[in-house]
Amino acid sequence: MPKPHLLQLTPYPEADQTPLDAAFIVHRYFDAPDQPALLATVGPLVDAIATNGGRGVSAAILAACPRVQIVAVYGVGYDAVDLAPCRARGIRVTNTPDVLTDDVADLAVAMMLALARGIVAADANVRSGAWAATGGPPLRHRVSGARAGILGLGRIGTAIAQRCAAFGMPIAYSARRPKDVPADWAYVPDPVALAAQSDHLFVALAATAETRHVVGPAVLRALGPAGRLINISRAANIDESALLDALEAQTIAGAALDVFEGEPNVNSRFLPLRNVLLQPHHGSATVETRAAMGQLMRDNLTAHFAGLPLPSAVV
Numbered sequence: 001m002p003k004p005h006l007l008q009l010t011p012y013p014e015a016d017q018t019p020l021d022a023a024f025i026v027h028r029y030f031d032a033p034d035q036p037a038l039l040a041t042v043g044p045l046v047d048a049i050a051t052n053g054g055r056g057v058s059a060a061i062l063a064a065c066p067r068v069q070i071v072a073v074y075g076v077g078y079d080a081v082d083l084a085p086c087r088a089r090g091i092r093v094t095n096t097p098d099v100l101t102d103d104v105a106d107l108a109v110a111m112m113l114a115l116a117r118g119i120v121a122a123d124a125n126v127r128s129g130a131w132a133a134t135g136g137p138p139l140r141h142r143v144s145g146a147r148a149g150i151l152g153l154g155r156i157g158t159a160i161a162q163r164c165a166a167f168g169m170p171i172a173y174s175a176r177r178p179k180d181v182p183a184d185w186a187y188v189p190d191p192v193a194l195a196a197q198s199d200h201l202f203v204a205l206a207a208t209a210e211t212r213h214v215v216g217p218a219v220l221r222a223l224g225p226a227g228r229l230i231n232i233s234r235a236a237n238i239d240e241s242a243l244l245d246a247l248e249a250q251t252i253a254g255a256a257l258d259v260f261e262g263e264p265n266v267n268s269r270f271l272p273l274r275n276v277l278l279q280p281h282h283g284s285a286t287v288e289t290r291a292a293m294g295q296l297m298r299d300n301l302t303a304h305f306a307g308l309p310l311p312s313a314v315v
């Protein structure tokens with residue numbers, strides 16, 4: 001059986017590239033010198049598209065691939081895939097849930113601790129000699145027992161809540177409906193009300209048209225001058241301009257962000273701020289998890305072309 005043609009929109013680790021190259025005729029769109037020309041030439045041949053959570057697939061690329069059968073996302077977020085043409089044309093879409101949940105939740109908690117305890121500034125204090133010269137950094141704030149609010153109690157939000165509960169933190173969460181969770185986890189569906197009762201507010205929502213800018217001026221006001229925001233979801237869930245206003249005016253205590261509008265380019269207003277922790281969208285970026293994501297993405301592709309059920313289809 002001839003190898004299917006695969007249009008690859010993003011680079012993968014070598015360990016993932018080798019098996020892809022073995023199973024498919026791979027067309028590397030991401031480093032093509034003339035991407036429109038490549039698309040015009042190979043688009044009619046493409047059977048599958050491989051991408052990641054940040055890159056997705058546009059309607060234009062889908063339109064240039066009239067015989068594409070499946071879009072495989074290396075990541076759990078598929079908000080950057082234009083689903084309307086996929087649904088209209090019967091194009092399957094798969095992602096890589098579960099295998100990255102722990103890593104993303106681990107980083108979210110690490111970001112909370114680093115922000116509240118000033119880990120980055122304390123490292124600089126030692127490295128610069130300031131500790132010896134003028135003493136240690138100023139006192140920071142306890143995390144254990146503080147109130148955790150989880151905006152979006154899906155797989156990752158639940159894993160974050162479980163970790164925070166282990167720190168003795170009271171848990172409150174928003175979701176479309178109450179979840180089957182420990183009885184002392186409070187269901188607070190309104191984002192403003194949730195922020196008002198949170199010291200650390202985690203944004204763990206899948207990005208959709210409904211969640212766009214759900215964290216705006218009202219939520220930030222409710223979070224207040226002692227509140228901290230942690231975002232490991234998508235930048236679109238936050239009104240970044242309103243967040244910058246709040247950080248600059250110190251009307252919230254701080255924010256820890258792994259995602260940004262226009263990433264990897266970051267708004268320069270963030271750079272001088274000392275009450276924000278900036279991370280390079282690396283929630284799932286461990287050797288172990290990326291290997292599992294790559295394997296699951298390939299398992300979906302292999303299953304599709306073998307006519308078998310797909311391990312993790314979203315369309």
Ligand code: 8YV
Pocket residue numbers: 052053054055074075076077078100283284
């Ligand atoms: C990205 C992510 O996919 O899983 C997601 O949705 O945001 C990340 O894991 C990352 O760009 C993977 O390359």
